[in-house]
Amino acid sequence: MSATILLLEVSIILSFVFVILFFMYYKYLTVKTEMDNIADENNYYDSSSYFREKRKGTGALSTSAFVLTDSKSIGLRYLMTSLVFFFIAGTFGVIMRVSLIEPTPTLFAHREVLYDILTTEHSILMIYMWAVGSAFGLAYYLLPTFLKVKNDRYGNISSWAYWIYLLGGVFILLSRTSTRWYYYPPLALQLNPYGAGAMNWLAVIGMEMIFIGIAIASITVIRMIIFDRGQDVPMTKMPLFAWGVLFTLIMFLASAPFMMAALVMLFYDFFNPIFFTGVNGSSPISFAELFWVWGHPIVYIAILPQFGLIYEIIPKFTGKKVFSYSSGVFALGLLMPLSELVWGHHLLNSGLGLAWGLFFTTASFAVTVPSAITVFNYIATMWSAEKIRLTVPMLFVINGIFDFIIGGITGVMQSMLVINEEVHGTYWVTGHFHFIFMGITTGIAFAAIYMIWPSLTSGRKYDQRLANWHFTLTAIGSFVMSIGWTVGGFLGMPRYVSGYFARFQVYQDIAIAGGVIIGIGQLFFLANLIKSLLEEPSTSPSNVLEDVYKLPSPGAVGGE
Amino acid sequence: MNSKIKVEALWIIGVLIVLVVAAGINIYTTESPNFTVATKETASTPIPKNTTVVYVQGEQWAWLFTTYNSTGKHTTTDGVTLVVNHTYTFVVSSIKGSHQFAVIHDLYIPQFDVQAYAVPGQNNTITFTPIHTGTFIIECVEYCGYLHYEMRGYLTVVA
Amino acid sequence: MVEKEKKSIRGAAYGIIIILLIALSLTFVLSAPTQTAGGLTDPSNLPVKGYMNITLWADAAGWDTNHGPVNPTLYIPLDYMVNFTVIEEDGLPHTLTINKGPKEDSATLTLLTTGQITQIIGHKSHASYEFFEPGVYTYWCTVHPTTMVGQVIVNSTASNSTANSSASLCNCVHSNNNEFNKISSLLPLQSLVEMAKANINNQVMTTMVL
Structure with a gap:
C-alpha cells in the first residue's frame, strides 16, 4: 500500500469519526438546552440538580450520577469510585499480607516483585483514591445541604476534574509500578522489574493527573464554601465539617505544588537524568524533601474532613450540641499551619544533622496540641450527654477516637530523635498510621456512608446485623493487625519487605490474622449493599446527617 | 460557659506540660555521648x-x-x-x-x-x-x- | 413494577461490578512482568568490569573443553562480559541455554539456538553474556538436558585450596575474612586465567576460568 492511499484512507476514516462525534455533540447540546429550559421554567439554577431532585431513579447509586453535573451527583461519583478502589486496594492488601506467612517468600517465590507492586498499588490507591476520594465524595455530597447552597455552580469544571482524577487513578493501576508511594529517585527512574517497574513513567503521569484533578476540585469546593453559602449561614455558624474541608483544601493547595513540580522534574529525569540521580552535585534527597513537604500534609488531608464529620455525627447520637464550637474550629485551623512545619521528621536519618532534627521533632510535639484539643472536644461532647445511642455509625466513631489516641501516642513517641532512629522504616510506622487510617479515615467514612444510606440507596435501610458484623470485624482486625506491627516494629521488623528474619514471624502472623479479619469484614459491607439494593424501598430517601441544623429530640436520639 | 473554658484550659495546660517534658527529654537524650544521628x-x-x-x-x-x-x-x-x-x-x-x-x-x-x-x-x-x-x-x-x-x-x- | 425491578437489578449490578473490577485488576497486577527472561537480562547499560572467553565443545555425551572433563563447572567473576564460543563436535542439534539456580528451570535464556549451532562438525558459533548477579547458574542444552548440563558459579571465591597451579600468575590478595571478595577488582582487565582442581590421583576434576 502506497503512502498516498494510506493517507487517503486515514483521512476518510477520520472524517467519519469527526462527523459522528459532531452529531453526538449536536444531540447532547439539544438535550442539554431542552433540560436547561425546563430547569429555568422551574426556577432551578442548573438542569442537573433539577433532574436529580425531580426525576425518580436519578439519585442514589446509579449511572446517572456520571452524566449529571450537580454537586450531589459528583459527590456520588467520588463515593462510588472510592468504594471500588477501596475494595481493589483492600484485596491487594490482604493478598500481600498473606504472602508474608513464611519468612522466605512462598506465594511469590522468585516473583518477589509482585509483593512490591501490590504494596505500592495498595498505598497509592488507598491514599489518593480512597482517603482523598471518599473525603471529596462526602464534601460534594453533604456541603450543598450543609451550607444551603442556592446556586450550584461550576458543575462542568468539577465534572472534568473528576474525570482527570479517575483517569489518573486508572493509570496508576495500569502502570503496575513497584516504586513506593513516595517515588524516591533514582529507584523510580529504574524502568525495569529490578527497580520501579517498566511502566513507572505512567505512574508519574497518573499521579500528576490525580493532583491536577484534586487541585481543580479543591478550588471549586473552596469557592462553594466561601461564596455560594446560603444567606442565613454565616461563616461563623458553618458546620464544623465545612471548616474541616476548607482547611484541608487550603492545606492541599499550599503544599501540592511542591510535589507537582517534583513530579515534573522526575519525569524529565527519565530522559535526561540531571535533577535527582546523585551525580554532578544533584541529590535524590532534594526529591525526598519536596515530596515530604507535600507528603506530611496529606496525612492530615486524610483525617481533617473526617475530624469535621465526627463533630457532625456525635450530636446525632447524643442529642447534645458540640461541647465547644469555637475550640473545634480553632483546633482544626491550628493543625493547618503546624502540619506544614514538620515534614522533616520523615527524613531525620538522611543526614539532616542534629539541629534540623531537633527543629522538626520539637515541631512534631507542637502539632499534637490541636489533635489533643479535638479529641478532648469529642470526649467532652459524649461525656455531657445523658444518653448515647450505640448503633453502627456511633460505634465506628468511638472506635475511631480510640484508635486515634493509640495512633497519636505512637506518633508522639516516634517523633523523639532517639526512638525515631529505632523505629523509622520499621512496621512500627506502618502500625502507627494504620491505627489512624483504619480508625479515622476508613471508619468515619463508613460511619457517614451508613448514615446517608437511605439517600444512597433511594430509600432502603441497611441490615443492622450485617453492619454490626462489618464494624466488629473491622475494629478487631485493624487493632490486631496494627498492634502486631507496632510491637514487631519496635523490635526492628523492617517494613516494605517480601521476606524477613525468622525471628519476626510471630508478629507478621498476628498482622496477617488481623488483615484477613479486616478483609472478611469488608465482605459484610458489600453483602449489606447488595442485599439492601435488592430489597424494595422501605423508608424515605432522606437522611439525618444532611439535616445538620436540627438536633434529634431527646426521646429519639440518633437514627440512620 | 465559664466552666467549659476552665475545663478546656486545664486540659490544654496538661497536654502542654506532657509535651514540653517530652520535648525536654528529646533534647536531653540527644546530648548524651552515646547518641549520634546520621x-x-x-x-x-x-x-x-x-x-x-x-x-x-x-x-x-x-x-x-x-x-x-x-x-x-x-x-x-x-x-x-x-x-x-x-x-x-x-x-x-x-x-x-x-x-x-x-x-x-x-x-x-x-x-x-x-x-x-x-x-x-x-x-x-x-x-x-x-x-x-x-x-x-x-x-x-x-x-x-x-x-x-x-x-x-x-x-x-x-x- | 418494571421500573422497580430494573432498579434493583441495577443496584445488584453495582456489587457485581465491584467484584468484577477486583478480579480484573488483581489478575492484571499479578501478571506483571516479574523478571525479563527469568531474571537473566537487565535492559540497562551494565558496567563491564572485564572480558573473558570460554570455549565449549558441544557433544551429546556432555559439554567439554577440548575432550577434557565432561560438563565442567565454570567460575566467572561478577560483571564480566563472557564470550562463549561453541564448537559443534558430533553433528547433532544443540543449544546453549542458561538459567538461574543449580538445576534446569523453565525461566531460561537461550544464548545459542540449534540454528546458530549448525550441525556442521567443527563449526564455531559465538555469543556473549554478562553475569550481573552473583549466584549459581545452570548451563545446558535443551535437546540433551540429561547429559549436557553443568553449573556456572558467579562471583564465588576461588578459595585458596582449590587453586593448585596458575595462582601465582595473578597477584591476588585474598582477605581471609571476606566471604564474597570481588576478585574481579584485583585482576587486570582482559585477562584469562585457567585453574584446574585435581584429585589425589592427579585427575583433573574441575576447570575454573577466571
Missing part, C-alpha cells in the same frame, strides 16, 4: 577523631563493609565483625551495583539504635560503640528494588 559529611562536620572508620556501601542488593589497616583493604559483604567497647564511625554511602543507578538505602542495626540513609552523592556518618557481644541483625529499611529484603546480614561483636 550527619552529612562536609568540611565542617568531619569524621570524629579516635574512631575506627568503617566504610559502608549499599548497592542493589548488598551491604559492603570496608576497612583499611596495615594489611590493606578488607571488604566483607552483608556482615561485619566489630570489637566490643570500641568506637566506630560508619561512613554510609550508596554505590552503583550491577544495575542502572545507585539508589537510596537505609542502614539499620536495631539492637544498637543505629540508622543512616545511604544516599548517592553524599556520605552520611554515624558514630557508635557496641557495648554487648553477640550477633545482631543488619537490615536495609529503605525500599531499594526487587530483592530489597535480601539486603540484610549479621553484625558480630567480639570481645
Whole structure:
C-alpha cells in the first residue's frame, strides 16, 4: 500500500469519526438546552440538580450520577469510585499480607516483585483514591445541604476534574509500578522489574493527573464554601465539617505544588537524568524533601474532613450540641499551619544533622496540641450527654477516637530523635498510621456512608446485623493487625519487605490474622449493599446527617 | 460557659506540660555521648577523631563493609565483625551495583539504635560503640528494588 | 413494577461490578512482568568490569573443553562480559541455554539456538553474556538436558585450596575474612586465567576460568 492511499484512507476514516462525534455533540447540546429550559421554567439554577431532585431513579447509586453535573451527583461519583478502589486496594492488601506467612517468600517465590507492586498499588490507591476520594465524595455530597447552597455552580469544571482524577487513578493501576508511594529517585527512574517497574513513567503521569484533578476540585469546593453559602449561614455558624474541608483544601493547595513540580522534574529525569540521580552535585534527597513537604500534609488531608464529620455525627447520637464550637474550629485551623512545619521528621536519618532534627521533632510535639484539643472536644461532647445511642455509625466513631489516641501516642513517641532512629522504616510506622487510617479515615467514612444510606440507596435501610458484623470485624482486625506491627516494629521488623528474619514471624502472623479479619469484614459491607439494593424501598430517601441544623429530640436520639 | 473554658484550659495546660517534658527529654537524650544521628559529611562536620572508620556501601542488593589497616583493604559483604567497647564511625554511602543507578538505602542495626540513609552523592556518618557481644541483625529499611529484603546480614561483636 | 425491578437489578449490578473490577485488576497486577527472561537480562547499560572467553565443545555425551572433563563447572567473576564460543563436535542439534539456580528451570535464556549451532562438525558459533548477579547458574542444552548440563558459579571465591597451579600468575590478595571478595577488582582487565582442581590421583576434576 502506497503512502498516498494510506493517507487517503486515514483521512476518510477520520472524517467519519469527526462527523459522528459532531452529531453526538449536536444531540447532547439539544438535550442539554431542552433540560436547561425546563430547569429555568422551574426556577432551578442548573438542569442537573433539577433532574436529580425531580426525576425518580436519578439519585442514589446509579449511572446517572456520571452524566449529571450537580454537586450531589459528583459527590456520588467520588463515593462510588472510592468504594471500588477501596475494595481493589483492600484485596491487594490482604493478598500481600498473606504472602508474608513464611519468612522466605512462598506465594511469590522468585516473583518477589509482585509483593512490591501490590504494596505500592495498595498505598497509592488507598491514599489518593480512597482517603482523598471518599473525603471529596462526602464534601460534594453533604456541603450543598450543609451550607444551603442556592446556586450550584461550576458543575462542568468539577465534572472534568473528576474525570482527570479517575483517569489518573486508572493509570496508576495500569502502570503496575513497584516504586513506593513516595517515588524516591533514582529507584523510580529504574524502568525495569529490578527497580520501579517498566511502566513507572505512567505512574508519574497518573499521579500528576490525580493532583491536577484534586487541585481543580479543591478550588471549586473552596469557592462553594466561601461564596455560594446560603444567606442565613454565616461563616461563623458553618458546620464544623465545612471548616474541616476548607482547611484541608487550603492545606492541599499550599503544599501540592511542591510535589507537582517534583513530579515534573522526575519525569524529565527519565530522559535526561540531571535533577535527582546523585551525580554532578544533584541529590535524590532534594526529591525526598519536596515530596515530604507535600507528603506530611496529606496525612492530615486524610483525617481533617473526617475530624469535621465526627463533630457532625456525635450530636446525632447524643442529642447534645458540640461541647465547644469555637475550640473545634480553632483546633482544626491550628493543625493547618503546624502540619506544614514538620515534614522533616520523615527524613531525620538522611543526614539532616542534629539541629534540623531537633527543629522538626520539637515541631512534631507542637502539632499534637490541636489533635489533643479535638479529641478532648469529642470526649467532652459524649461525656455531657445523658444518653448515647450505640448503633453502627456511633460505634465506628468511638472506635475511631480510640484508635486515634493509640495512633497519636505512637506518633508522639516516634517523633523523639532517639526512638525515631529505632523505629523509622520499621512496621512500627506502618502500625502507627494504620491505627489512624483504619480508625479515622476508613471508619468515619463508613460511619457517614451508613448514615446517608437511605439517600444512597433511594430509600432502603441497611441490615443492622450485617453492619454490626462489618464494624466488629473491622475494629478487631485493624487493632490486631496494627498492634502486631507496632510491637514487631519496635523490635526492628523492617517494613516494605517480601521476606524477613525468622525471628519476626510471630508478629507478621498476628498482622496477617488481623488483615484477613479486616478483609472478611469488608465482605459484610458489600453483602449489606447488595442485599439492601435488592430489597424494595422501605423508608424515605432522606437522611439525618444532611439535616445538620436540627438536633434529634431527646426521646429519639440518633437514627440512620 | 465559664466552666467549659476552665475545663478546656486545664486540659490544654496538661497536654502542654506532657509535651514540653517530652520535648525536654528529646533534647536531653540527644546530648548524651552515646547518641549520634546520621550527619552529612562536609568540611565542617568531619569524621570524629579516635574512631575506627568503617566504610559502608549499599548497592542493589548488598551491604559492603570496608576497612583499611596495615594489611590493606578488607571488604566483607552483608556482615561485619566489630570489637566490643570500641568506637566506630560508619561512613554510609550508596554505590552503583550491577544495575542502572545507585539508589537510596537505609542502614539499620536495631539492637544498637543505629540508622543512616545511604544516599548517592553524599556520605552520611554515624558514630557508635557496641557495648554487648553477640550477633545482631543488619537490615536495609529503605525500599531499594526487587530483592530489597535480601539486603540484610549479621553484625558480630567480639570481645 | 418494571421500573422497580430494573432498579434493583441495577443496584445488584453495582456489587457485581465491584467484584468484577477486583478480579480484573488483581489478575492484571499479578501478571506483571516479574523478571525479563527469568531474571537473566537487565535492559540497562551494565558496567563491564572485564572480558573473558570460554570455549565449549558441544557433544551429546556432555559439554567439554577440548575432550577434557565432561560438563565442567565454570567460575566467572561478577560483571564480566563472557564470550562463549561453541564448537559443534558430533553433528547433532544443540543449544546453549542458561538459567538461574543449580538445576534446569523453565525461566531460561537461550544464548545459542540449534540454528546458530549448525550441525556442521567443527563449526564455531559465538555469543556473549554478562553475569550481573552473583549466584549459581545452570548451563545446558535443551535437546540433551540429561547429559549436557553443568553449573556456572558467579562471583564465588576461588578459595585458596582449590587453586593448585596458575595462582601465582595473578597477584591476588585474598582477605581471609571476606566471604564474597570481588576478585574481579584485583585482576587486570582482559585477562584469562585457567585453574584446574585435581584429585589425589592427579585427575583433573574441575576447570575454573577466571
